[in-house]
Amino acid sequence: MKLYVTDLSPNSRRVLAALGHLGFKGETEIQKFDILNGEQRTEAFRAVNPNLKVPALTDGDLNLWEANPIMIYLADKAGADSFCPSDPRGRIEVLRWMSWEVQHYNRALGDIVWETVAKPAFGMGAPDQEKIDAALENYHRFAAVLNDHLAGRDFILGENVTVADFAVGAVSALALHPQSQVPLDDYPHVKAWYLRLEGVPAWQATAPRAPAEAAE
Template identity: 70%
Template sequence: MKLYVTDLSPNSRRVLAAVHHLGLEQETDVQKFNLFAGEHQTDEFRAINPNVKVPVLVDGDFTLWEANPIMIYLADRRGAEEFCPSDRMGRIEVLRWQSWEVQHFNRALGDIVWETVAKQVFGIGPADEEKISAGQDNFRRFAGVLEDHLSDRDFVLGDKPTVVDFSVGSHSALALHPQSQVPLLEFPKVLAWLQSLEAHPAWAKTAPAPASEAAE
């Protein structure tokens, strides 16, 4: 298999962490693009993914883009039921939370960290305080849902991390960044969950390098 990723990308990180968690390192040829240098902007890569985005998985004649389905594919390939259940109700729960993180939780979180962290990294202007405030309001709404859900469990689907935690928690490094302004202290269960995810061996192996190193 060949996996195309980049540094400083929550979507790339979740897939790389899944590769490590599933023990697929020896079977996966990881190709890292330097997006700062535009290494992905080639006709060859456009033929693989017309969106010209990463991550992308190529397994023989099969090509798959988008992080969440790539993780499901890898888990099914490995037969990792505990990490990604394949029974009808278990798979529906996976899809429910993955849809929720894309549409709500990480969209709100992303709005905040784009203004407070990413703009500084990329040098593209000052933070927009109104957008930060709106993002924080949205984050509080959806973090409250997750806070309640975690009241009687350590991870989203129970007592062990699953593909859902890798999806919902994909922005953990950005959320925990000291400049992020994500109001995590208001949600102690969510904060503890993100910290436990950062301590997970597969997740720790994929911790983002500083921007200066990632751009080299």
């Protein structure tokens, strides 16, 4: 297999972490692009992912893009049922949380941490308070849902860490950053779960080395 990633990306982190968690790291070629310099904008990579975005995975004649489906593919290939349940109830729970994080939770969180952590780290100007306030309104709405769900659970599906945790937790490193202005203390179950996730070895192994490296 060959996996295309960038250092600057929670989307790449979740897939790299899944690769490590499932034991595929040794047999997978990793190609890192410097996306800020547009290294991914080649015809060769367009044949892999016409969106010219990472992460993307090739496995034989399969070209797969979008971080969450890549994680599911890897888990199914490994037969890792506890990491990505194959029974209808477990599978639909995974898909539900993955849809929710893309559309709601991580979108709001991403907007906040982009303004407060990533933009300053990249030298891209001062945080825009209007954008932060708008994102915070959404963040509170959806963080409350996650917080209630996590009460009494170690991970999103219960006892075991799953692809749903890697998906919903993708932005954890930035949200935990002291500069992030993400009001995590209002949502103690979310904060405790983020810290629990940071203790999962394969997740820990992919922690960004600097705040800028966690930015999308």
